Amino acid sequence: MEKDYWEHFYHQADIGIRGISPNREDAFAQAALALIAVITPPEMVKPLLEVDIHCQEEDDDYLFYAWINAIIYEIATRKMLFTRFRVQISPAGELTARAWGEPIDPSRHQPTVEVKGATFTCLKVEQDPTGLWSAQCVVDV
């Protein structure tokens, strides 16, 4: 199995997103791909434009919540989808990221649904005993 990956998990009305990686930053980046995959397959999106994203929280869970909501905000206000994310997190909890994507093309992307926001449901950022990080929450659609 790849070391970096994303997956969706069960919620009755909405959908859970999860990113997995040996490091926290890439777990956040993978979870961002899981978010995009709720809307359209990330591989359908071309990396034509760059967008910088910043957020800050001391607590990892709240930082992840802020990160997912920051991407949702960029999708909503720029009318863009993304296909790649690079994330850096400072010890003070300052997240600096770059996202690559393109404007939404409804006929090509066939966006399944609009994501309204990250939620606290199943919100968790943790490292397992093998050192693998996971970052997850349910998103409201």
Place this chain on the structure above:
Amino acid sequence: MDIRQLTRVHEWKWIIPATGKMKVPAVFYANQALLEDMDQKVYEQIVNVTTLPGIVEAAFAMPDAHWGYGFPIGGVAAFDPEQGGVISAGGVGFDIACGVRTLLTGLTAQDINPLQERVADSLFRDIPAGLGSTGDIRLSSAEMDAMLAGGARWAVQQGYGEKEDLEHLEEKGCMAGARPDLVSAQAKKRQRDEMGTLGSGNHYLEVQQVADIYDPEVARVFQIQKGDILVSLHCGSRGLGHQIGSEYLKKMAQTASGYGIDLPDRELACSPIKSPLGQEYLGVMRAAINCAMANRQIITHLTRQTLGRLFPGIKLSLLYDVAHNTCKEEEHIIRGKPKNLFVHRKGATRAFGPGHPSLPPAFQQVGQPVIIGGTMGTSSYILVGTQENMELSLGSACHGAGRSMSRKQASRQWRGVDIIQSLREKGIIVRSVSKKGVAEEAPDAYKDVNQVVDAAEQAHLVRRVLRMKPLVCIKG
């Protein structure tokens, strides 16, 4: 859900008695079959709600209750500000004041049938729907604030609708106490080009035919006959409401302990109603309620324009507009005494009985129209509130069918193109930007709306007035 944990009062009412940290009991209005189909999370969530400060009487779960965020969807709870009661951003939800309104068209199936495809195409072209869609309206900063303060009243003043519409809206189309000045720049930016847009997911605009009348007298008051064509639309406060929900969920979760509130679930993030943050949230949530009412008003205007081109001389009048995700200040009689309460309805609708002062004169004798949205392949209902329900669940009812299957399961099980074809064979034309979106909203991914409505009626929350079947469905 394991119903052995519940005490049966009668076939349609079950309770969880208050024990441990529960301040009040939890009450379910549903029969055994619906309860057994509910996720166990509904039990946990409704119990958690009963532990919040200042809760009055009980936490109520409607027949369509399902796993939500903090509150179950289909959850109702009222809080007394004089008893340390709270207001909860989680209890209101992300899509603030998401709701349904129904329009009378004066058309019959004979008028629509020959033009059904054109009606579908025209509405799909004219009503922006789906992720990334934008409306034609761009609001300046001052206009945005005026919209957030004025709601549907603002929209009518701008020419989107008629004055008579306002009589048939909750709060007469304008929620008092809104604080546009406290709404964040981010929330306003998200709404900048989303006025008059439908959104996606379970939002829709449907052309429907009245298939059955159960209560001819009330139907007459609602000015509806069997065979009439109605238009119903379901959407909310769009990006502005979503942003406010996200912002205040975090603020309230991070400050709850400072108010001495021990949250059983972070998603129940709340603040005392009388606290500065509680008052701030009330102001911005009310602005979002106005945004939702203005949005539905603009879509009403677009629908009138579209159908007016296809059916010259048509007049679409508004039956009623109900909101699902709100916290509203209401007076209720609790143990014989009037109390001013803050009633949270999360995925639940008001269902006020006859004589309630907030109802328009036309409905004073019969009660409030309660609009229940089904799925794109099943029935929707118009019900009417009962006097009895003012005590049963603080004048509340279910809001729709409620999901029974996750989106992922649904998209694995069905293909959008097959659903569209199968519905076409049943005489229902679906238009959507996303085939996968249609699969996720498959009719069979929802509970049987007939059972849900039956339960609400058997529990005396509402009475059935009529059933509509869909002819055209526009999805985001």
